[in-house]
C-alpha cells in the first residue's frame with residue numbers, strides 16, 4: 001500500500017478521521033475531503049505531523065463541481081487516486097410522516113448521491129490510470145435493519161450497499177473492487193455527546209449489543225484498510241457488517 005493515494009470523503013468526521021490515520025500509518029497519501037474545510041485541514045495537519053503526507057480539501061459530496069474540483073486537487077497534489085472511501089454522512093432525525101422533502105433530499109444527497117458523484121469522479125480517474133483500484137462505501141447495519149424515526153437514513157444506506165453490488169459488476173473489468181462496510185453504533189465523540197444528554201438511550205442500546213459495547217472507529221478503519229489491501233483482492237460487491245452481532249438482535253423504536 002505504501003505510496004498509494006486515498007480520498008476519504010467525510011474525512012474530518014469521527015470515523016473518517018480514523019480511516020485517514022489508518023491509511024497514513026500504512027504509508028498511503030491521504031486527501032481528507034470534507035465540507036468542513038477547516039476540520040479537514042486540521043485532520044490533514046495531524047496526519048502530516050505523524051509523518052505521513054496529507055491534503056485537507058473542501059468537498060461537498062452533494063455538489064458535482066465541488067466533487068470534481070476536490071478529485072482534481074488530489075491528482076494535482078499526489079498524481080493519482082488508488083482508493084476512495086465514502087464516509088460523508090448526516091443524521092436527519094424524523095419519522096417519515098413528519099419528514100419534509102428538504103430533509104429527505106438532504107439525507108439522500110449526502111449519503112447516496114454523494115456516493116454516486118464521488119465514485120464517478122474517482123472511478124473515472126482510476127480507469128484512466130489503468131491500474132485498478134478499491135472503493136469502500138460507509139453503509140450501516142441500517143441497510144439491513146431499518147432505524148425508525150430517521151426517515152431517509154436506512155433507505156440511503158441500503159442504496160449504498162446496492163451501489164457496491166452494482167459497481168462490482170460494472171467495474172470488475174477495470175480491476176476496481178467496490179465493497180460496503182456496515183458498522184453498528186460507533187463510539188464517536190458525537191455518540192458520547194448524545195449519551196451524555198440521554199444516558200437511558202445508551203442503556204437501552206447496550207442491551208441489544210451482544211458484546212456489551214459499541215464498535216470503535218479504529219476497528220471500522222482497520223476493516224476499510226483491509227478491504228483496500230492485497231488480502232481482500234477477491235472481495236467484491238460485499239456488504240460487511242462490523243456490529244459485534246448487533247444485527248441479530250434488531251432495532252427497536254428508541255425511547256423518546
Ligand SMILES: NC(=O)c1ccc[n+]([C@@H]2O[C@H](COP(=O)([O-])OP(=O)(O)OC[C@H]3O[C@@H](n4cnc5c(N)ncnc54)[C@H](O)[C@@H]3O)[C@@H](O)[C@H]2O)c1
Pocket residue numbers: 009010011012013014015016033034035036059060061062086087088089090110114138139140141182183184185186187188190191
Ligand atoms: N457513528 C455511527 O454510529 C455510525 C454507524 C454506522 C454508520 N455510520 C456512518 O459512518 C459515516 C461517518 O459517520 P461519523 O459518525 O463519523 O459522523 P460524523 O458526523 O462525525 O462525520 C461525518 C462527516 O461528514 C461530513 N459531511 C456531511 N455532509 C457532507 C457533505 N455534503 N459533503 C462532504 N462532507 C460532508 C461532515 O462534515 C463530517 O465531517 C456516516 O456515513 C455514517 O452514516 C456511522
